[in-house]
Amino acid sequence: MASATTNHYDLIVLGTDFAGLVAAALVARRGKRVLVIPHGPIDGRYRLARRGFALDTAPLVHLGCPAVQRVFEELGLWTQIRREHRPLGELLHYALADHRLDAEPNDSSWLRETHREWPEDPVAEAWEHRRQWSEATDELLDDLLGSDSALVPDGFWSRRFLARVSNQLPAADFDELGPLTAGHPLRAQSRALEAWLQHLSPAQLGKAASLRISRLWERGPEDRSGGGPGLREQLVQRLELKSGEVKSNLRIAEIMHKRGRVTGITLLGKRDRYGCDHMLIATDPRRLIDGPLVAASLPKPLQVSLDNIESAARRFVLHLDIDERGIGPGLEGLVVCVPERAIETNEGAGMTYLRLEPGPGQEGVRSVSIVRVLGPDESTDDVRERILDELEQRGVLPFARPWLRLIHSPHDGREATDGAGQRLEAFGADTALRVPMDPLYRLRGAAPSLGVGMLPHSSGIKNLYFASRMTYPGLGLEGEFAAGWAAAGAVAAAGRAGLGRNLFLGRG
Known part of the structure; x- marks a missing residue:
């Protein structure tokens, strides 16, 4: 029998989530050989004839956040991203059950509309109360989420990090719209964007993450031309400019293990074996179980964690x-x-x-x-x-x-x-x-840490990591960039050039 051809990579990434593309681009930038096997449309589009249609249409309100900035600084794209990230400049319409609000994306227009609908209610007072807490929470999260202690594998789960969170951020039962009655329509409107801008059930979204979304929205809301698909293309270009490859046509037959480590993959319909030093799963791991990823090979604690996510x-x-x-x-x-x-x-x-x-x-x-x-x-x-x-x-x-x-x-x-x-x-x-x-995820029987952390980077297998929208689902795109940065660091450490902490004291 002819021997199989072996291609060896420092990192193989399975999946299409932004976190995987971020990690792949960073690891390639740091001089390692990287392969991405998407298992789906890597550009975030599906096609009919020659037309492409986006699979995710949400505005990219998180592009100015510290974790995103850190990634694009290293990739040499931050100046371009900052220049292209701008307010929508379009009308915003809110169709509530019994009310209609039409506003330009600025506070004065919004307050005029709400006063027209509820002239006797303390809307302005409630909105100012919420704005103050949103701004304060936003500043704290910029510091926390841009810190070295957060942007390392499983940094969100460290006791020190969680202690800082619990001591500084609003409690879950805090009411940022206190002046309004319990059933006021604006309470539903104030959280209406959460199911679009992040990946966690709003019922389990932590108060801090909820306030952060509201503040990011009020800053613009901001977006960039080309949306998510355009952002994906930029990451793929940076990946391929270095030592990275994307092979969308490959189908995995098996993830190979030896002595508690992943050693590579075999391919359906091919005799080639692709070896690797590290592997990153950038999708829901359950999509691979009973296929390439055999459930029996996973550590018991990981199996329990996956069973509790729905x-x-x-x-x-x-x-x-x-x-x-x-x-x-x-x-x-x-x-x-x-x-x-x-x-x-x-x-x-x-x-x-x-x-x-x-x-x-x-x-x-x-x-x-x-x-x-x-x-x-x-x-x-x-x-x-x-x-x-x-x-x-x-x-x-x-x-x-x-x-x-x-x-x-x-x-x-x-x-x-x-x-x-x-x-x-x-x-x-x-x-x-x-x-x-x-999906919008939910953790069965418990609230996730900080309302955002769900699936740790560590798999229990030495060189197999997770980084996807499941890692910090409540932080949306920002969480994926944070997860991607942390996963990249587990494979190849970042250099010092251009990565000073002063970058993350403000949005710049």
């Missing part, structure tokens, strides 16, 4: 092309639809986020991206219709169906159609997709 909700993505005549006057930018029972459920289910964007190049046509948060067992068979019905009933897209040129989701196994339900032949025959939805 999905509280899922994000369903829907893309539309619509004739401009089907868009009501005054509708621009971003719409947040809050369901009636948002405060009672607090898992995020029922939240809908809509963004109007430039069209696909056809005159008079706009594109609309929609994210709907579904319950963990909610059927996707008729979600398209339910979303469009609700947007019509709530006056967001009234009477839009005759003007729809494209309706498609990557999650429901249904083909691309127009508003009348007719199949769109221009996109080809394979438009019925079943891409897994992004």
Whole structure:
């Protein structure tokens, strides 16, 4: 039998989460040989014919945070990222159960709108109270999350770090909107973005993480052109400029172990074996169990940790092309639809986020991206219709169906159609997709540390690490960059140039 060819890497990364791309780019920058096997679209898009559609449409409000800044400083991209990160500059619409708020992204406009809706309520006083606590919490978290003690493998779980958190940040039962009554609609609105901007069930999100999201949103909200897919492309480019490779066509047959260490992988349909000194899983490890990653080979504490993580909700993505005549006057930018029972459920289910964007190049046509948060067992068979019905009933897209040129989701196994339900032949025959939805995680029986920490970097196997959206889900993109930096440090230490601590005292 012919011997297998062996390619050896310092680090093999499995998965597409930002944390894995960050770690891969940093390790390659530090002179190591890196291979990324995505197991999914590494650019964060799915494709119909030649068009790409984003799988995550949330604004990148975390790009100015210390962990993100630290990564891009080392990669030589911080000046460019800072220049491209800017306020949305679009109208923000909030469709509450019985109220509609339309505001420009600034405080004065927002307070005018809320006073118009609730002229007798202490809204301004409550908002000022919340703003003060958000700012104070934000400053503390900048210091904590930019510290060397946090940005090392499992630094979030150290007793010293958790002691600093408990001593300095607001208690879980603290009421930052104290002047408002318990059932006031603005309480639901104040937390409406949480199910979109991070990966933890809002019911388990710590008070500090919740206040941080609100403050980041109030700073702009800010985003960058190209969104998440564009950011991924920049990380991949930096990876490939050094000693990194991305091989999207590979399928793993087995993760090889020897004497308590991972030694590499075998590939489906190939005789090659890829060896490695370190391996990083940058996706939900449960997707690999009973496949390449055999459950019996994992330490018992890790198996217990994974068994206690469950999905509280899922994000369903829907893309539309619509004739401009089907868009009501005054509708621009971003719409947040809050369901009636948002405060009672607090898992995020029922939240809908809509963004109007430039069209696909056809005159008079706009594109609309929609994210709907579904319950963990909610059927996707008729979600398209339910979303469009609700947007019509709530006056967001009234009477839009005759003007729809494209309706498609990557999650429901249904083909691309127009508003009348007719199949769109221009996109080809394979438009019925079943891409897994992004979950909002929940830890069974306990609240995660700080409301953000869920799955530690350490696997119990010496050279196998985790870094994904599951590591610090409540911190969203910021948490993924922190996880990626820490995982990179376990493989190759950072150099000193350009990494002084003074960078993280402010956003700069």
